[in-house]
Amino acid sequence: MQARVKLPxxxxxHYWKFCREIAEAVCPVDTNPTGIDSVWAKSYPSGVPSPYAGTNVPFPLEEADREALAKVLPKLPPVKYQMSEEDVGSFIExxxxxxxxxxxxxxxxxxEAILGLKIKRDQIMDRHIAAIREERKxxxxxxxxxxxxxLEVVQAGAYLTRRDAIAYLERHGLAYDDEDASHGGEVEFSTAVGKAVLSLSDRESIPKSHAKLVAEGVxxxxxxxxxxxxxxxxxxxxxIREAKAKKPNPPPLSRTRFSFSRAG
Incomplete structure (x- = not known):
């Protein structure tokens, strides 16, 4: 299943929070896993038909592995993170x-496995910060x-517009959950940094863009x-209402005829 980034x-x-959300989606770290989530890898013991038999090299679980393990877990003692050596031995036996x-x-x-995941998560975050800086350039x-x-550079105090953040995720093939969209269009988007500010050109272009989209059947x-x-x-x-209100009303028909008659 593809990871989904939770878009704030x-x-x-904030660019740092954005990259953190990406890293946590791609490399989630559960610090207190139970059940199947407390099994993070597999190894091949001696005597099985595998080139890695007896090497004790851990391999990440694939989806088929998790499904197979889920079928047998009910037959085994409960398993979770931080069990005693005795409980771990009973489970493996x-x-x-x-x-x-x-x-x-x-x-x-x-x-050690959890620490390794945390390090990997931080490395993923750092790579996305670097990628965002390259995209700025x-x-x-x-x-x-x-x-x-x-801003010229991505640094402390830098934010991404929602539009740029979504475009970045889509360019890199990352699925995301949009909290604002899930609430419906009537929510006035706001955070600690305030509501979105529209420039004069934006305010003038929005009614025209709306009319164009309607004409195109969007x-x-x-x-x-x-x-x-x-x-x-x-x-x-x-x-849109403001734009319509600014449009001059056509003159009454009688006044138009009068004007033509005077001109003639």
């Missing part, structure tokens, strides 16, 4: 005696400060623009 709510996302078990042996989570995203002022044009600009659908509708 709000129009601005009971597993080895099962006639229908996989040929590999389970490798239980240890303190390439012009694929623009970090901003708390006041939406563009579904949910209001919701689409709200997500794109990091505001609520009610904000989009208000801008």
């Amino acid at each position: 709510s709000g129009p601005l996302i 009971a597993y080895a005696k099962l006639p229908d078990r996989p040929m590999w042996m389970p490798v239980l989570v240890t303190e 390439a012009g694929r995203l623009v970090p901003v400060d708390i006041n939406y002022v563009p 579904k949910n044009p209001t919701e689409r623009l709200a997500k794109e600009f990091g505001v609520s659908t009610s904000r989009i509708r208000a801008l």
